[in-house]
Amino acid sequence: xxxxxxxxxxxxxxxxxxxxxxxxxxxxxxxxxxxxxxxxxxxxxxxxxxxxxxxxxxxxxxxxxxxxxxxxxxxxxxxxxxxxxxxxxxxxxxxxxxxxxxxxxxxxxxxxxxxxxxxxxxxxxxxxxxxxxxxxxxxxxxxxxxxxxxxxxxxxxxxxxxxxxxxxxxxxxxxxxxxxxxxxxxxxxxxxxxxxxxxxxxxxxxxxxxxxxxxxxxxxxxxxxxxxxxxxxxxxxxxxxxxxxxxxxxxxxxxxxxxxxxxxxxxxxxxxxx
Amino acid sequence: xxxxxxxxxxxxxxxxxxxxxxxxxxxxxxxxxxxxxxxxxxxxxxxxxxxxxxxxxxxxxxxxxxxxxxxxxxxxxxxxxxxxxxxxxxxxxxxxxxxxxxxxxxxxxxxxxxxxxxxxxxxxxxxxxxxxxxxxxxxxxxxxxxxxxxxxxxxxxxxxxxxxxxxxxxxxxxxxxxxxxxxxxxxxxxxxxxxxxxxxxxxxxxxxxxxxxxxxxxxxxxxxxxxxxxxxxxxxxxxxxxxxxxxxxxxxxxxxxxxxxxxxxxxxxxxxxx
Numbered sequence: 204x205x206x207x208x209x210x211x212x213x214x215x216x217x218x219x220x221x222x223x224x225x226x227x228x229x230x231x232x233x234x235x236x237x238x239x240x241x242x243x244x245x246x247x248x249x250x251x252x253x254x255x256x257x258x259x260x261x262x263x264x265x266x267x268x269x270x271x272x273x274x275x276x277x278x279x280x281x282x283x284x285x286x287x288x289x290x291x292x293x294x295x296x297x298x299x300x301x302x303x304x305x306x307x308x309x310x311x312x313x314x315x316x317x318x319x320x321x322x323x324x325x326x327x328x329x330x331x332x333x334x335x336x337x338x339x340x341x342x343x344x345x346x347x348x349x350x351x352x353x354x355x356x357x358x359x360x361x362x363x364x365x366x367x368x369x370x371x372x373x374x375x376x377x378x379x380x381x382x383x384x385x386x387x388x389x390x391x392x393x394x395x396x397x398x399x400x401x402x403x404x405x406x407x408x409x410x411x412x413x414x415x416x417x418x419x420x421x422x423x424x425x426x427x428x429x430x431x432x433x434x435x436x437x438x439x440x441x442x443x444x445x446x447x448x449x450x451x452x453x454x455x456x457x458x459x460x461x462x463x464x465x466x467x468x469x470x471x472x473x474x475x476x477x
Numbered sequence: 478x479x480x481x482x483x484x485x486x487x488x489x490x491x492x493x494x495x496x497x498x499x500x501x502x503x504x505x506x507x508x509x510x511x512x513x514x515x516x517x518x519x520x521x522x523x524x525x526x527x528x529x530x531x532x533x534x535x536x537x538x539x540x541x542x543x544x545x546x547x548x549x550x551x552x553x554x555x556x557x558x559x560x561x562x563x564x565x566x567x568x569x570x571x572x573x574x575x576x577x578x579x580x581x582x583x584x585x586x587x588x589x590x591x592x593x594x595x596x597x598x599x600x601x602x603x604x605x606x607x608x609x610x611x612x613x614x615x616x617x618x619x620x621x622x623x624x625x626x627x628x629x630x631x632x633x634x635x636x637x638x639x640x641x642x643x644x645x646x647x648x649x650x651x652x653x654x655x656x657x658x659x660x661x662x663x664x665x666x667x668x669x670x671x672x673x674x675x676x677x678x679x680x681x682x683x684x685x686x687x688x689x690x691x692x693x694x695x696x697x698x699x700x701x702x703x704x705x706x707x708x709x710x711x712x713x714x715x716x717x718x719x720x721x722x723x724x725x726x727x728x729x730x731x732x733x734x735x736x737x738x739x740x741x742x743x744x745x746x747x748x749x750x751x
Contacts, residue, residue, distance in 0.1 A: 217575065218544065218546065218574035218575040220543060220544065220574065220592070222496070222499065222501075222543070222594075223497055223498065223499055224497065225496065225497055227496075227501075227592075229544075229546055229574055229575065229590070229592060230546075230575070231546040231548055231575065231576050231577060231588070231590055232577055233548040233550075233577055233579050233586075233588060235550075235579050235581040237581065237582075238579060238580070238581050239579075269494060269496070270492065270494065270503075272492065272503055272504075272505040272590060274505055274507040274588055276507075276509075276586075300492035300494065300503055301491065301492040301503065301504070301505065302505050303505055303506055303507055305507050305509050305512060305513075305586075306512070307509040307511065307512050307584060307586075308511075308584070309583045309584040310581060310582070310583040310584060312507075312550075312579075312581075312586040314505070314507060314548055314588040316503070316505055316546060316590040318494070318501075318503060318592070320496075
């Protein structure tokens with residue numbers, strides 16, 4: 204993605220800041236119209252997604268949100284944007300701490316910074332997976348993909364696409380038990396490969412366990428589709444008995460490929476790179 | 478500026494977040510090419526300004542920076558951007574905590590969030606000016622204006638424009654002594670009017686005290702020019718004996734105009750609104 208190695212440093216996990224006896228988590232995401240956001244997206248859905256994707260980063264850290272800052276590029280639809288902002292902040296009981304508005308012609312850009320308080324230390328990240336761990340995922344895969352094809356219908360899939368739900372409560376419950384955790388924003392396979400590389404190991408996934416999580420006939424696409432904002436995690440065996448997670452594979456010593464699906468490297472591209 | 482009243486809430490001061498026994502300060506600024514940044518600006522200067530304007534917001538709070546998150550829209554000049562980022566972060570000893578990079582066609586947008594730790598409470602804001610207070614300003618006015626006309630020369634003015642210096646140390650020294658403080662980003666008159674309105678009083682400024690701070694023959698323009706990132710503050714008489722500030726007026730009970738220059742409302746426009 205980034206052509207400059209130093210700029211790639213900006214792609215890191217959320218920031219973890221020890222602060223007195225507490226630990227702060229800071230995340231920032233930028234959404235660009237036509238890149239992360241469809242040209243015809245409703246402004247209230249844009250506001251929701253902007254906040255939700257940042258809260259999802261906090262969820263993957265097991266963090267409790269303290270608030271968000273929002274940067275909004277003004278347009279014709281500011282009322283709808285503000286309505287969506289109020290909806291998502293109200294739903295997750297998160298205060299709007301500030302931000303800024305700018306006015307400019309052309310392609311619109313939105314930014315959100317979320318700040319949270321870690322509820323457990325060490326704070327989970329993508330680097331802690333260890334050979335012998337089990338690999339788990341929350342929820343369904345590909346629901347947002349179906350939702351994008353079914354936009355505006357009000358179906359469960361439509362809502363999953365337009366109004367992703369950050370898994371704050373589940374993330375907090377899981378955090379003390381995981382060895383690694385991240386949210387799936389760019390597709391399961393791509394994000395699993397990232398976790399494997401960051402942890403210097405191989406994630407070996409089992410198609411038979413993944414298949415029931417994907418919509419019928421869309422298995423390959425669902426594994427490569429982003430926007431679901433489910434959590435990917437590793438940890439001891441048995442977590443599926445205590446939490447709403449599905450075991451999908453195991454962590455192995457690092458091999459030739461950092462990611463295996465039924466023993467073979469999955470076909471590229473693994474997911475959505477932007 | 479904003480057409481929607483609720484969106485204007487995003488224009489508030491930096492966020493102040495009580496956190497355990499400490500107080501956190503969070504600021505976010507977005508810079509848009511062609512709006513806040515000239516089309517031909519060097520990417521290293523853009524990176525410097527992006528970080529510096531946020532650190533200036535922390536300076537006005539008397540806060541100590543804990544770090545920044547940077548959102549960078551990739552382009553042809555990423556190396557220069559990263560070089561400028563390293564320069565400004567090194568100069569002020571501020572860690573880069575994270576952020577993101579995005580790739581998109583068209584007008585470029587950059588965002589920065591700075592987080593800081595308050596060094597004194599109550600944290601100064603623009604609402605605390607009281608009748609009887611003196612009004613002070615730091616430094617020179619209009620230096621950035623001269624610098625914009627003299628770009629690339631390497632002069633003091635050129636540097637003031639391209640590489641504004643956040644007054645972190647002076648802000649921390651002043652914070653325990655002020656009743657109100659803010660940085661001047663959109664011109665002295667406009668920001669003084671904002672402070673007066675937020676404090677429900679009138680700021681009465683004295684041209685004879687301001688004139689020596691402005692370049693010869695450019696008095697009216699210098700009072701309306703942004704980008705200087707000096708501090709505007711109110712407090713007891715005598716601060717000029719202890720700190721590098723100039724007394725420029727007094728705070729009065731609120732009158733018909735929230736801002737007076739030699740007893741009269743200054744001519745509109747007061748400054749740079751964007």
